[in-house]
Amino acid sequence: MVEDHLFQHLYGEIGRIPLVDPHSHINPHRPAARSLDEILGYHYYTELAHSAGLDKKALAAEVEPRERVRAILAYMDRFDNTAQYSWFMEIARTFLGFVGGELTAADCDWLCDSAERLMAQPSWEEQVLRRAHVEQVFLTNDFDDPLEGFNTRRYVPCLRTDDLVFHLDKPEVRQRLARATGIEVGDAATMRQAITKLFEHFTRHGAKACAISLPPTFQPGPGLESHLTGMLQLPERNSPAEWSAAVFWMLAEHCRDFNLPFDLMIGVNRRVYRDGVYQGQDLFDQRTSLIQYAELFNAFPSVTFPISVLSSGQNQELVSYSWIFPNVVTHGHWWYSNIPAYIAADLRARLEAVPKIKQIGYYSDAYKLEFILPKYNMYRRLLAQVLADDFVRPGVLSEDQALALARLLLRDNARRIFNM
Amino acid sequence: MVEDHLFQHLYGEIGRIPLVDPHSHINPHRPAARSLDEILGYHYYTELAHSAGLDKKALAAEVEPRERVRAILAYMDRFDNTAQYSWFMEIARTFLGFVGGELTAADCDWLCDSAERLMAQPSWEEQVLRRAHVEQVFLTNDFDDPLEGFNTRRYVPCLRTDDLVFHLDKPEVRQRLARATGIEVGDAATMRQAITKLFEHFTRHGAKACAISLPPTFQPGPGLESHLTGMLQLPERNSPAEWSAAVFWMLAEHCRDFNLPFDLMIGVNRRVYRDGVYQGQDLFDQRTSLIQYAELFNAFPSVTFPISVLSSGQNQELVSYSWIFPNVVTHGHWWYSNIPAYIAADLRARLEAVPKIKQIGYYSDAYKLEFILPKYNMYRRLLAQVLADDFVRPGVLSEDQALALARLLLRDNARRIFNM
Amino acid sequence: MVEDHLFQHLYGEIGRIPLVDPHSHINPHRPAARSLDEILGYHYYTELAHSAGLDKKALAAEVEPRERVRAILAYMDRFDNTAQYSWFMEIARTFLGFVGGELTAADCDWLCDSAERLMAQPSWEEQVLRRAHVEQVFLTNDFDDPLEGFNTRRYVPCLRTDDLVFHLDKPEVRQRLARATGIEVGDAATMRQAITKLFEHFTRHGAKACAISLPPTFQPGPGLESHLTGMLQLPERNSPAEWSAAVFWMLAEHCRDFNLPFDLMIGVNRRVYRDGVYQGQDLFDQRTSLIQYAELFNAFPSVTFPISVLSSGQNQELVSYSWIFPNVVTHGHWWYSNIPAYIAADLRARLEAVPKIKQIGYYSDAYKLEFILPKYNMYRRLLAQVLADDFVRPGVLSEDQALALARLLLRDNARRIFNM
Secondary structure, eight states: OOOOHHHHHHHHHHTTSOEEEOOOOOOTTSOSOSSHHHHHTSHHHHHHHHHTTOOGGGGOTTSOHHHHHHHHHHHGGGSTTSHHHHHHHHHHHHHHOOOOSSOOGGGHHHHHHHHHHHHTSTTHHHHHHHHHTEEEEEOOBOTTOOOOSSOTTTEEOEEEOHHHHHSTTSHHHHHHHHHHHSOOOOSHHHHHHHHHHHHHHHHHTTOOEEEEEEOTTOOOOSSOHHHHHHHHHOTTSOOHHHHHHHHHHHHHHHHHHHTOOEEEEEOEESSSSTTSOTTOOOEEOSOOOGGGGHHHHHHOTTSOEEEEESSHHHHHHHHHHHHHOTTEEEEOOOGGGOSHHHHHHHHHHHHHHSOGGGEEOOOOOOSSGGGHHHHHHHHHHHHHHHIIIIIITTTSSOHHHHHHHHHIIIIIHHHHHTTO | OOOOHHHHHHHHHHTTSOEEEOOOOOOTTSOSOSSHHHHHTSHHHHHHHHHTTOOGGGGOTTSOHHHHHHHHHHHGGGSTTSHHHHHHHHHHHHHHOOOOSSOOGGGHHHHHHHHHHHHTSTTHHHHHHHHHTEEEEEOOBOTTOOOOSSOTTTEEOEEEOHHHHHSTTSHHHHHHHHHHHSOOOOSHHHHHHHHHHHHHHHHHTTOOEEEEEEOTTOOOOSSOHHHHHHHHHOTTSOOHHHHHHHHHHHHHHHHHHHTOOEEEEEOEESSSSTTSOTTOOOEEOSOOOGGGGHHHHHHOTTSOEEEEESSHHHHHHHHHHHHHOTTEEEEOOOGGGOSHHHHHHHHHHHHHHSOGGGEEOOOOOOSSGGGHHHHHHHHHHHHHHHIIIIIITTTSSOHHHHHHHHHIIIIIHHHHHTTO | OOOOHHHHHHHHHHTTSOEEEOOOOOOTTSOSOSSHHHHHTSHHHHHHHHHTTOOGGGGOTTSOHHHHHHHHHHHGGGSTTSHHHHHHHHHHHHHHOOOOSOOOGGGHHHHHHHHHHHHTSTTHHHHHHHHHTEEEEEOOBOTTOOOOSSOTTTEEOEEEOHHHHHSTTSHHHHHHHHHHHSOOOOSHHHHHHHHHHHHHHHHHTTOOEEEEEEOTTOOOOSSOHHHHHHHHHOTTSOOHHHHHHHHHHHHHHHHHHHTOOEEEEEOEESSSSTTSOTTOOOEEOSOOOGGGGHHHHHHOTTSOEEEEESSHHHHHHHHHHHHHOTTEEEEOOOGGGOSHHHHHHHHHHHHHHSOGGGEEOOOOOOSSGGGHHHHHHHHHHHHHHHIIIIIITTTSSOHHHHHHHHHIIIIIHHHHHTTO
């Protein structure tokens, strides 16, 4: 096999670009893992092990953590073909000193012991960040997060709004909102006041984005506030499609007024597999279209919408919408799309048709810092390969231009778009 | 051009894996062809020739078989770019001793003579099976098939249920059902009894799967038996979506009770091109989703559903649903998806994201044994290439691991999933 | 990097095939550009510059043309990754003598001066045609185009019918129709007479096709003429889906009677981004299906329908529909699909599954002749690569056979299908 020196060179240089990771679920109070259980508790492993036959009971909260790890490791040879297994192997090798060729239940104790010893080091968080070459990580904060006690320049707050848009009919959500804002929400007007309070709180604490995940059928539109008032006053006459759209529209107005981008993660149905493991129950319906958001994009020209999608069919729409709408930008490779086959295809199309300043290349979606490295390395390899094959070798870009493009995707576009 | 030795090695070794072909339309009483007309009568050739301009009349039953062959051969230079042409060329070369570069009407008599001479050999069936390296072939049996007079270990029965689910409103179907089961079906309860009889008959004769093809709009669900009773008792108040779903649900219950996987082939509309050749009239609508089957997958956790789809958009859903639902497995590359461009893309995604024990790699869908070899060779080449490029060369799998994975896809998964 | 001699050879030979460009927006009275403003006024550049941040005002009609050019050039380093930028770079190098590595606002005056000097040559049109190696170019003619004053053998008229099908409810359209045909349309019968007049006029002037672009939801069907009469007589009771379908059906009947292919360009929603630049407002909805046209394809077996689609999901349907329906042929790579990533994927599938005589490879969609060269070169590179990798190297086709196939796609199929 001929070595691909160009690819190797690009991949090496891309690895030197310091990262801004614009979407994660990191807990800034405990950003790194403290045990292997916190690594393999990531839903990708519990759901793949369960899908491959592992009984959910082996993963229950009351099971001793090391036995949960052992159970997953015992099933790994059923899914060691997957990209997700490769992430874990890279973590084991890079962070835990594993040197073998396969991971099995026999490695459980050694791995757990190594993890506990290494992760207990006071410098662990810094070590992990340095090896991943990541400078800033965006969070996913509940609307009632106090946002205190952590470095908000390293861990950038982001207002996650699913609860407000889809669960405001639940009394506990309204109680949390009352506690967070001091406002008892009883109609559209008080809801608007409460949202203003939240945006004030978040932007005061350095928040750089508002974010939400949306089901495939969602269609935002203006002028639905009476439905929201109706739901709040007569909950039994509940029409979620309308009042959800009303809350969503208020959020977009606040993004405009507070100069925050609005991250839309489009296409997920929740609880499709009802007996699935925790966070392993959601799936998509390919029959969704960005046309559902045309009214939104038209109504808020000053709001930037970084868009994540779940399928390559939807990515083709995203490429075209980002090419046409100034306020639509491509955002990472989300969830079920985040495997090499789909990243490569989606990335290639974006690079060929979307202005390069409008592409946020990737985010980790990680719950623990250790996952940033293997996920970004997967992306960096694919990016290097696409740049080598489709841009540098055909003479479209020089190597330096290709690396400058990579820097936009991995760092500079996120910093500019999120006003950092 | 640099030789790809890794690909060559993998392809060679993959060719040594004995096959289980888990879906075909082979007639076990006449599994191999007896003439070239039985080869070129395969709808892929009649429909491509007709699509390329051949009048349907040239293919009619009353035309002398050799003239049908000549007519198709005369049109082949209009579609000799297609994968389907390549299958025929491989049959002509491997089985019939053809050595030329192109097939034309001028080859008709020589090919027909060769075919008749060779296929008349008593050992022909064995020769064809041996060259394709196939050990077991699944059939597609009508519900009233007596399942007698053939070796059911080699030719594995499979209960095909389209007639029951979609044509039970036709008197002739109910008459066939009455003859097969001794039960006059008049309501949901008697229908259930009749289905039980069929499952008893099929499992007693070694059936290993129940199967059905489904239109893009189909949505199964529980609790619709009254619609079935209604249709049977008041046929004029016919609501096919509901009573079809009721029969389907009963079949799923029987798959659960008789421990049979339920093969779902999702997405085909029948008789779209009404004047098309026999079996060359069906097409799909890409707007379908596996979400339509979420209720089914939830309701029958103990039933394995091997799923076939018709588009790469739907394949992306299938990859995700198989990754999440323990009882959903990927099944082959069906019909309009069964060309190299789509197989390669769909296969790559499955290999990266679906547990390897949950993938049934391929099936021939053949009507005559001779097609197993070229179709599987096409798949084996693509599999070898994906394994070489995406798994072995990047260091994800060793060559031995890659071949072990191929063996799961071509043989072991089918044997385990179908309880053989 | 190993040189790919086979690709180079095929690309070189493919470049020698004289082109028939079967769809453009060329104005036959001013086919070539006269200034750089006419090149960069192409919506691909205005929309990408606007999407990347350029204020629409900088592109307004009252702005001095050279300043419009300067504004776009100043934004090009924001989208110099795109295929569209590559087309312009190829124009600058091939036609204007540009030799630099990047195009910026600093190049504006030199480029404009060069363009004006070169384009003023009396032989410019001939030079451009010769360098692109194009012999015949199809036009897009309004229904009331007099079709006079140009060489209709070089610039082939094509009756564009969007106005008739979608805007007949507008008085100005009916007035234009009355002026063009002498018929005041007041019901379905007079509309039919008017259409007959148009077809007579167009075919007398050498028209070789009827064409239309269609929204994703459009569904033609027979028997809706009363809706058309209703709309014409009681405009306030307007039901566009029905009367549009009625006009469309009449057009299909005339294509049959006048022996003209009917080009369908399926999937575009108009004015999605309402504040977009001129011609930069339209986008698609991936949720469309060719099943919506099944009735049409069945009803008009003698009419050939060259079909253009906007997504790869829809292309997979198109591959299958062209493989089954004798009267459906694949037509180019349209608009948002016209970037290398999607062309390559769509082309590969067509070449593997659609009879080779039923594929019209490419069209330029150009407004000025200068764009034919870079757009076709992009396609020729992709075609050469797919032929090299998937056909010649695996031994499916010889080099000569591959080149013969390319000739069908670039020239001979268009000539045969459009009866030239």
